[in-house]
Amino acid sequence: MAVYTQVDDHTLSAFLDMYDVGTATSFKGIAEGVENSNYLLETTGGQFILTLYEKRANPADLPYFLDMMEHLAADGMPAPLPIRDKTGASLQTLSGRPACLISFLRGVSVNHMTDAHCAALGETLAEMHNSLQSYTQTRPNDLSLKGWQKLASDTQNGADSVEAGLKTIIFNELEYLASNWPSNLPSGNIHADLFPDNVLFTGTKITGLIDFYFGCTDMLAYDIAVCINAWCFDADHTFQATRAKRLTEMYDSVRRLSAAEIDALPILCRGAALRFLLTRLYDWLNPVKGAVVRPKDPLDYLKRLQFHQSVKDTASYVV
């Protein structure tokens, strides 16, 4: 939610000269994405998002993300299409930052998630996974077990200041996950951050999947676990089983879930809850000076983790 890098009129104009998209008719910084600067750009040729990648983005990862979006868009998925300039390049440098012009996707994020939204999400997620089977690049998930261990270590001195006993909860959970984390489930390229902010709807139809900048290669069912955490709890942290069941049911109707994947859902949900607990805890304990975003409450994900720990069997998540 930010514009960290200002792009002036001359710089924009010279940038657009590299493309076949016409000239700017409107250019507004938008409060979208936590990590990067984003502009909504209208030209005589259409509507676009211009993203400048700020310091938390690793430039070496950008081709993986952009090619992933291009692969999906070319396959008819509602992902942004990185626009290529007259020389065929989509990754640029602008105002000293790596930058990319991508297509604008219509739709509105939902804040009140319903069974119907979750059903659509499950269906689209499975379609995305199927499409990405033919995307051949890979990128390790640096926010899986090893990354969590590093985050747990980096936050251990402050954890109990946020909630008494949190450090012990985190280390006990990490020990459990390290001993039980599945390793032989179907894997591929996943979104890994498909929160409601990153899904655009028209009614209950998904018209946009955005923000692929945590995309990585990992277990496909882990992407489902992220979605269950992000979409299937109410504001008071109550689990909404029907939403989760509609999500997995529709996913399964497009890409059949194996028995092993279903059996793994509880632990994958625990891992996904811990992942967001840890990154939020880190951001909470290390607020960026002058940041435009208030850190999100890590305890939202402690409560989700505790719910998943309490689950007796997979019947909570699947029909």
Added chain:
Amino acid sequence: MAVYTQVDDHTLSAFLDMYDVGTATSFKGIAEGVENSNYLLETTGGQFILTLYEKRANPADLPYFLDMMEHLAADGMPAPLPIRDKTGASLQTLSGRPACLISFLRGVSVNHMTDAHCAALGETLAEMHNSLQSYTQTRPNDLSLKGWQKLASDTQNGADSVEAGLKTIIFNELEYLASNWPSNLPSGNIHADLFPDNVLFTGTKITGLIDFYFGCTDMLAYDIAVCINAWCFDADHTFQATRAKRLTEMYDSVRRLSAAEIDALPILCRGAALRFLLTRLYDWLNPVKGAVVRPKDPLDYLKRLQFHQSVKDTASYVV
């Protein structure tokens, strides 16, 4: 430059039901305007800006601002049109804030101002003043002499921490202005904040005047003085006389400047420079906790003030 108040999907949908503008197809917070929350909204009926007025806006002033915009738009000026709901109301309450839906204006702000931009600005400014002659509401300019005296008093303890001697410069200038400020020049409703951020261009044609929230009733030539300060200096604070002369020349071609107005330009420019020096100084000394906007350097306007103090006659500003 901010989104202080989040509007969720249900709230937006219920809000749009009050209007004849269709349903939302896109809704993005934009980094525009320092004081309020702004969203760029696309519906099946068109493009709009949704503004929620935050705590620095005085609700009692909002009808004056909205009616001013409506007057200008109805008169063919490139001002945003406040959209009226099915009952005829344009001022609403949304998410606990006064709010208004206004038409979206195409165009791009310029950062590199040229003689041609300043000529267009002078012409449009005069047209706006002519149009506002038939706008009958009034609002005192609370950022004129009395307001400056209060700001000078509120900042006097910190002024010298920003620049040695600044307090004395400010109080000496205030004394000069209080003794010499003109009182019998043509007055009317003015924009009073027509900075490059608030003017949208397509090429060198003005397609939008925005952010009327400092609009007030004051000397028309004071609006010119604000523009000379905001548009006719380079980043290194060098005065660009040709820009100022093109601005006043084109203004005069639409609305004839009297000899008294021309003679008053140096002191009006000094007053306008002091106004922005003081408000920036206040914001610099009183940074808002968690603000998304870095305070602007007050010394930019000290340098402008010192230029205007050095001016020998009106030949610097007019052809």
